[in-house]
Amino acid sequence: MAESNVKNSMTQTVEGNNLIFTRVFDAPRDLVFQVLSESEHLKNWWGPNHWTLPVSKMDFREGGSWHYCMESPDGDMKSWGKSFYKEIVEPERIVYEDFFSDEEGTINETMPGMKVILTLIEHEGKTKIVSHTQFSSEEALKSVLDMGVVQGFTETWDKLEAHLERIQ
Template sequence: MTNAANAALSQWSMDRETVMSRVIDAPRDLVFEAWSDPKHLPQWFGPKGFKIETFEIDVRVGGVWRFNMIGPDGTVYPNRMRFRRIERPKLMEMDHGVDQDEDPNMFRFTIIFAEQADGKTVLMMRQLFANTEQRDQTIGFGAVEYGYQTLDKLAAYVGGLKR
Protein backbone atom coordinates (compact mmCIF):
# COMPACT_ATOMS: atom_id res chain seq x y z
CA MET A 1 0.00 0.00 0.00
CA THR A 2 1.34 3.45 -0.84
CA ASN A 3 2.13 5.95 1.92
CA ALA A 4 -0.68 8.25 0.74
CA ALA A 5 -3.22 5.42 0.78
CA ASN A 6 -2.01 4.26 4.18
CA ALA A 7 -2.31 7.80 5.57
CA ALA A 8 -5.84 8.13 4.16
CA LEU A 9 -6.89 4.81 5.69
CA SER A 10 -5.59 5.85 9.11
CA GLN A 11 -8.31 8.54 9.32
CA TRP A 12 -11.89 7.24 9.20
CA SER A 13 -14.22 9.38 7.09
CA MET A 14 -17.89 8.66 6.38
CA ASP A 15 -17.68 10.02 2.81
CA ARG A 16 -15.15 7.28 1.98
CA GLU A 17 -16.90 4.29 3.56
CA THR A 18 -19.59 1.72 2.94
CA VAL A 19 -21.42 0.05 5.81
CA MET A 20 -23.41 -3.18 5.69
CA SER A 21 -25.05 -4.98 8.58
CA ARG A 22 -27.07 -8.08 9.25
CA VAL A 23 -28.56 -9.94 12.18
CA ILE A 24 -27.35 -13.53 12.09
CA ASP A 25 -29.25 -16.23 13.94
CA ALA A 26 -26.21 -17.69 15.69
CA PRO A 27 -24.17 -16.85 18.80
CA ARG A 28 -21.38 -14.30 18.43
CA ASP A 29 -18.63 -16.83 19.26
CA LEU A 30 -19.75 -19.07 16.39
CA VAL A 31 -20.01 -16.19 13.90
CA PHE A 32 -16.57 -14.97 14.94
CA GLU A 33 -15.18 -18.50 14.53
CA ALA A 34 -16.56 -18.67 10.98
CA TRP A 35 -14.61 -15.48 10.17
CA SER A 36 -11.41 -16.35 12.01
CA ASP A 37 -10.89 -20.10 11.58
CA PRO A 38 -9.02 -21.03 8.36
CA LYS A 39 -11.09 -24.21 8.00
CA HIS A 40 -14.34 -22.19 7.91
CA LEU A 41 -13.55 -18.87 6.21
CA PRO A 42 -12.97 -20.15 2.64
CA GLN A 43 -16.09 -22.35 2.86
CA TRP A 44 -18.56 -19.46 2.78
CA PHE A 45 -16.71 -16.25 1.83
CA GLY A 46 -17.64 -14.36 -1.32
CA PRO A 47 -20.78 -13.49 -3.27
CA LYS A 48 -23.41 -15.97 -4.40
CA GLY A 49 -22.04 -18.45 -6.95
CA PHE A 50 -18.39 -17.60 -6.26
CA LYS A 51 -15.85 -20.17 -5.12
CA ILE A 52 -12.65 -19.61 -3.16
CA GLU A 53 -9.24 -21.08 -4.00
CA THR A 54 -6.85 -20.44 -1.09
CA PHE A 55 -3.06 -20.25 -1.54
CA GLU A 56 -2.12 -19.09 1.96
CA ILE A 57 -4.18 -18.40 5.07
CA ASP A 58 -2.82 -17.22 8.41
CA VAL A 59 -5.58 -15.59 10.45
CA ARG A 60 -3.61 -13.66 13.08
CA VAL A 61 -2.43 -10.07 13.44
CA GLY A 62 0.07 -9.56 10.62
CA GLY A 63 -1.06 -12.75 8.88
CA VAL A 64 -2.23 -12.91 5.28
CA TRP A 65 -4.98 -14.68 3.37
CA ARG A 66 -4.14 -14.97 -0.34
CA PHE A 67 -6.90 -16.41 -2.47
CA ASN A 68 -8.66 -16.37 -5.80
CA MET A 69 -12.34 -15.61 -5.89
CA ILE A 70 -13.69 -17.48 -8.91
CA GLY A 71 -16.89 -16.11 -10.41
CA PRO A 72 -19.76 -18.23 -11.76
CA ASP A 73 -18.47 -17.52 -15.30
CA GLY A 74 -14.95 -18.74 -14.39
CA THR A 75 -13.40 -15.27 -14.08
CA VAL A 76 -10.58 -15.32 -11.51
CA TYR A 77 -10.20 -12.41 -9.08
CA PRO A 78 -6.92 -12.57 -7.13
CA ASN A 79 -7.35 -11.28 -3.54
CA ARG A 80 -5.18 -10.61 -0.52
CA MET A 81 -6.21 -9.74 3.02
CA ARG A 82 -3.74 -8.72 5.70
CA PHE A 83 -5.09 -9.04 9.22
CA ARG A 84 -4.41 -5.85 11.19
CA ARG A 85 -6.38 -6.30 14.39
CA ILE A 86 -8.25 -9.19 15.97
CA GLU A 87 -10.16 -8.71 19.22
CA ARG A 88 -11.87 -12.04 19.87
CA PRO A 89 -14.90 -12.24 19.67
CA LYS A 90 -15.90 -8.65 18.92
CA LEU A 91 -13.78 -7.20 16.12
CA MET A 92 -11.56 -7.97 13.14
CA GLU A 93 -9.80 -5.45 10.93
CA MET A 94 -7.88 -6.12 7.74
CA ASP A 95 -6.61 -4.50 4.58
CA HIS A 96 -8.18 -6.08 1.49
CA GLY A 97 -7.25 -5.76 -2.14
CA VAL A 98 -5.83 -7.65 -5.09
CA ASP A 99 -3.00 -10.12 -4.57
CA GLN A 100 -0.13 -7.74 -5.28
CA ASP A 101 2.22 -5.58 -3.25
CA GLU A 102 1.45 -1.85 -3.11
CA ASP A 103 -2.15 -2.21 -4.33
CA PRO A 104 -3.38 1.39 -4.83
CA ASN A 105 -7.01 0.25 -4.41
CA MET A 106 -6.52 -1.56 -1.10
CA PHE A 107 -9.23 -0.72 1.41
CA ARG A 108 -9.61 -1.09 5.16
CA PHE A 109 -12.19 -3.66 6.18
CA THR A 110 -13.57 -3.75 9.73
CA ILE A 111 -16.04 -6.30 11.05
CA ILE A 112 -17.84 -5.72 14.33
CA PHE A 113 -19.61 -8.62 16.06
CA ALA A 114 -22.26 -7.55 18.60
CA GLU A 115 -23.97 -10.14 20.77
CA GLN A 116 -27.72 -9.93 21.29
CA ALA A 117 -29.49 -11.28 24.38
CA ASP A 118 -31.51 -13.69 22.20
CA GLY A 119 -28.41 -15.58 21.05
CA LYS A 120 -28.18 -13.78 17.72
CA THR A 121 -25.31 -11.67 16.41
CA VAL A 122 -25.44 -8.25 14.82
CA LEU A 123 -22.60 -8.13 12.32
CA MET A 124 -21.48 -4.81 10.85
CA MET A 125 -19.00 -4.60 7.96
CA ARG A 126 -17.34 -1.26 7.39
CA GLN A 127 -15.15 -0.65 4.35
CA LEU A 128 -12.98 2.47 4.22
CA PHE A 129 -11.46 3.59 0.92
CA ALA A 130 -8.54 5.95 0.26
CA ASN A 131 -10.85 8.46 -1.44
CA THR A 132 -14.49 9.07 -2.36
CA GLU A 133 -13.92 8.19 -6.02
CA GLN A 134 -12.60 4.76 -5.11
CA ARG A 135 -15.62 4.17 -2.85
CA ASP A 136 -18.04 5.30 -5.58
CA GLN A 137 -16.39 3.03 -8.18
CA THR A 138 -16.65 0.09 -5.80
CA ILE A 139 -20.33 0.78 -5.14
CA GLY A 140 -20.85 1.16 -8.90
CA PHE A 141 -19.62 -2.33 -9.71
CA GLY A 142 -21.90 -3.89 -7.08
CA ALA A 143 -19.76 -4.22 -3.95
CA VAL A 144 -22.67 -3.50 -1.60
CA GLU A 145 -24.89 -6.12 -3.25
CA TYR A 146 -21.98 -8.59 -3.25
CA GLY A 147 -21.31 -7.78 0.39
CA TYR A 148 -24.88 -8.64 1.33
CA GLN A 149 -24.68 -11.86 -0.70
CA THR A 150 -21.55 -12.74 1.29
CA LEU A 151 -23.41 -12.09 4.55
CA ASP A 152 -26.25 -14.33 3.30
CA LYS A 153 -23.74 -17.12 2.71
CA LEU A 154 -22.24 -16.58 6.17
CA ALA A 155 -25.67 -16.78 7.80
CA ALA A 156 -26.49 -20.02 5.96
CA TYR A 157 -23.09 -21.50 6.81
CA VAL A 158 -23.24 -20.79 10.56
CA GLY A 159 -26.85 -21.96 10.57
CA GLY A 160 -25.57 -25.35 9.41
CA LEU A 161 -22.81 -25.35 12.05
CA LYS A 162 -25.15 -24.75 14.97
CA ARG A 163 -27.43 -27.69 14.16
Protein backbone atom coordinates in the same frame (compact mmCIF):
# COMPACT_ATOMS: atom_id res chain seq x y z
CA MET B 1 -25.37 10.12 4.26
CA ALA B 2 -27.20 7.58 2.12
CA GLU B 3 -28.74 4.60 3.81
CA SER B 4 -30.82 1.75 2.50
CA ASN B 5 -32.26 -1.46 3.84
CA VAL B 6 -31.41 -4.56 1.90
CA LYS B 7 -32.47 -8.19 2.08
CA ASN B 8 -32.59 -9.92 5.48
CA SER B 9 -32.52 -6.73 7.54
CA MET B 10 -29.05 -5.71 6.41
CA THR B 11 -28.43 -2.00 6.33
CA GLN B 12 -25.95 -0.29 4.07
CA THR B 13 -24.69 3.23 4.71
CA VAL B 14 -22.40 5.34 2.53
CA GLU B 15 -20.84 8.24 4.38
CA GLY B 16 -18.02 10.12 2.65
CA ASN B 17 -15.34 7.52 1.91
CA ASN B 18 -16.91 4.94 4.26
CA LEU B 19 -19.18 2.00 3.48
CA ILE B 20 -20.92 0.42 6.46
CA PHE B 21 -22.95 -2.80 6.42
CA THR B 22 -24.84 -4.04 9.48
CA ARG B 23 -26.67 -7.33 9.84
CA VAL B 24 -27.84 -9.64 12.63
CA PHE B 25 -27.06 -13.36 12.32
CA ASP B 26 -28.91 -16.04 14.28
CA ALA B 27 -25.79 -17.57 15.80
CA PRO B 28 -23.67 -17.06 18.92
CA ARG B 29 -20.82 -14.56 18.67
CA ASP B 30 -18.07 -17.16 19.29
CA LEU B 31 -19.30 -19.23 16.34
CA VAL B 32 -19.58 -16.20 14.04
CA PHE B 33 -16.03 -15.18 14.96
CA GLN B 34 -14.87 -18.72 14.18
CA VAL B 35 -16.40 -18.75 10.68
CA LEU B 36 -14.81 -15.35 9.99
CA SER B 37 -11.37 -16.47 11.13
CA GLU B 38 -10.90 -20.02 9.81
CA SER B 39 -10.04 -20.74 6.19
CA GLU B 40 -12.04 -23.99 6.09
CA HIS B 41 -15.20 -22.09 7.04
CA LEU B 42 -14.52 -19.21 4.64
CA LYS B 43 -14.33 -21.67 1.74
CA ASN B 44 -18.00 -22.47 2.38
CA TRP B 45 -19.41 -18.96 2.17
CA TRP B 46 -16.98 -16.24 1.03
CA GLY B 47 -17.90 -14.57 -2.27
CA PRO B 48 -21.00 -13.84 -4.34
CA ASN B 49 -23.58 -16.47 -5.30
CA HIS B 50 -22.21 -19.46 -7.19
CA TRP B 51 -18.60 -18.27 -6.87
CA THR B 52 -16.14 -20.59 -5.13
CA LEU B 53 -13.01 -20.00 -3.08
CA PRO B 54 -10.51 -22.51 -4.52
CA VAL B 55 -7.53 -20.78 -2.88
CA SER B 56 -7.55 -19.62 0.74
CA LYS B 57 -4.18 -19.36 2.46
CA MET B 58 -4.68 -17.86 5.88
CA ASP B 59 -2.39 -16.88 8.73
CA PHE B 60 -4.99 -15.50 11.13
CA ARG B 61 -3.05 -13.44 13.65
CA GLU B 62 -2.09 -9.82 14.09
CA GLY B 63 0.58 -9.25 11.45
CA GLY B 64 -0.66 -12.26 9.46
CA SER B 65 -2.34 -12.29 6.08
CA TRP B 66 -4.97 -14.03 3.97
CA HIS B 67 -4.41 -14.65 0.25
CA TYR B 68 -7.45 -15.90 -1.60
CA CYS B 69 -9.02 -16.41 -5.01
CA MET B 70 -12.71 -16.19 -5.82
CA GLU B 71 -13.68 -18.04 -9.00
CA SER B 72 -16.78 -17.55 -11.14
CA PRO B 73 -19.16 -20.49 -11.71
CA ASP B 74 -17.83 -21.17 -15.22
CA GLY B 75 -14.19 -20.74 -14.12
CA ASP B 76 -13.63 -17.91 -16.61
CA MET B 77 -13.13 -15.20 -13.98
CA LYS B 78 -10.79 -15.22 -11.02
CA SER B 79 -10.61 -12.40 -8.49
CA TRP B 80 -7.52 -12.51 -6.27
CA GLY B 81 -7.27 -10.66 -2.99
CA LYS B 82 -4.85 -10.22 -0.13
CA SER B 83 -5.65 -9.05 3.37
CA PHE B 84 -3.32 -8.06 6.18
CA TYR B 85 -4.55 -8.46 9.77
CA LYS B 86 -3.90 -5.38 11.91
CA GLU B 87 -5.91 -6.11 15.06
CA ILE B 88 -7.74 -9.17 16.37
CA VAL B 89 -9.76 -9.07 19.58
CA GLU B 90 -11.52 -12.43 19.94
CA PRO B 91 -14.54 -12.59 19.67
CA GLU B 92 -15.26 -8.86 19.28
CA ARG B 93 -13.28 -7.32 16.45
CA ILE B 94 -11.17 -8.03 13.38
CA VAL B 95 -9.33 -5.16 11.68
CA TYR B 96 -7.62 -5.74 8.37
CA GLU B 97 -6.51 -4.03 5.19
CA ASP B 98 -7.80 -5.66 2.00
CA PHE B 99 -6.41 -5.31 -1.52
CA PHE B 100 -6.91 -6.71 -4.98
CA SER B 101 -3.88 -8.82 -5.87
CA ASP B 102 -2.56 -11.32 -8.35
CA GLU B 103 -1.95 -15.05 -8.02
CA GLU B 104 1.44 -14.44 -6.37
CA GLY B 105 -0.08 -12.04 -3.82
CA THR B 106 1.36 -8.87 -5.37
CA ILE B 107 -0.96 -5.95 -4.57
CA ASN B 108 -2.70 -4.34 -7.57
CA GLU B 109 -1.91 -0.66 -7.01
CA THR B 110 -4.39 0.43 -9.71
CA MET B 111 -7.36 -0.90 -7.72
CA PRO B 112 -8.67 0.64 -4.48
CA GLY B 113 -7.52 -0.85 -1.20
CA MET B 114 -9.64 -0.67 1.91
CA LYS B 115 -9.42 -0.79 5.69
CA VAL B 116 -12.10 -3.03 7.20
CA ILE B 117 -13.23 -3.06 10.83
CA LEU B 118 -15.53 -5.98 11.64
CA THR B 119 -17.27 -5.57 15.00
CA LEU B 120 -19.24 -8.48 16.45
CA ILE B 121 -21.86 -7.52 19.03
CA GLU B 122 -23.94 -9.92 21.11
CA HIS B 123 -27.54 -9.07 20.34
CA GLU B 124 -30.39 -10.97 22.05
CA GLY B 125 -28.66 -14.36 21.68
CA LYS B 126 -27.65 -13.51 18.14
CA THR B 127 -24.68 -11.70 16.65
CA LYS B 128 -24.79 -8.29 15.07
CA ILE B 129 -21.91 -7.65 12.65
CA VAL B 130 -20.96 -4.11 11.75
CA SER B 131 -18.58 -4.02 8.79
CA HIS B 132 -17.04 -0.56 8.51
CA THR B 133 -14.93 -0.18 5.36
CA GLN B 134 -12.86 2.93 4.81
CA PHE B 135 -11.48 3.83 1.37
CA SER B 136 -8.71 6.30 0.54
CA SER B 137 -11.23 8.64 -1.12
CA GLU B 138 -14.87 8.99 -2.13
CA GLU B 139 -13.77 8.26 -5.71
CA ALA B 140 -12.19 4.95 -4.64
CA LEU B 141 -15.42 4.00 -2.85
CA LYS B 142 -17.47 4.97 -5.91
CA SER B 143 -15.35 2.73 -8.14
CA VAL B 144 -16.03 -0.25 -5.86
CA LEU B 145 -19.74 0.59 -5.69
CA ASP B 146 -19.78 0.69 -9.50
CA MET B 147 -18.27 -2.82 -9.52
CA GLY B 148 -21.34 -4.13 -7.66
CA VAL B 149 -19.92 -4.45 -4.15
CA VAL B 150 -23.34 -4.02 -2.50
CA GLN B 151 -24.88 -6.96 -4.38
CA GLY B 152 -21.75 -9.08 -3.89
CA PHE B 153 -21.60 -8.28 -0.18
CA THR B 154 -25.30 -9.01 0.27
CA GLU B 155 -24.94 -12.38 -1.47
CA THR B 156 -21.83 -13.19 0.56
CA TRP B 157 -23.58 -12.48 3.84
CA ASP B 158 -26.60 -14.52 2.67
CA LYS B 159 -24.18 -17.41 2.13
CA LEU B 160 -22.68 -16.77 5.59
CA GLU B 161 -26.16 -16.98 7.11
CA ALA B 162 -26.84 -20.28 5.31
CA HIS B 163 -23.47 -21.68 6.43
CA LEU B 164 -24.18 -20.73 10.05
CA GLU B 165 -27.57 -22.47 9.84
CA ARG B 166 -25.92 -25.64 8.43
CA ILE B 167 -23.26 -25.94 11.14
CA GLN B 168 -25.42 -25.22 14.20
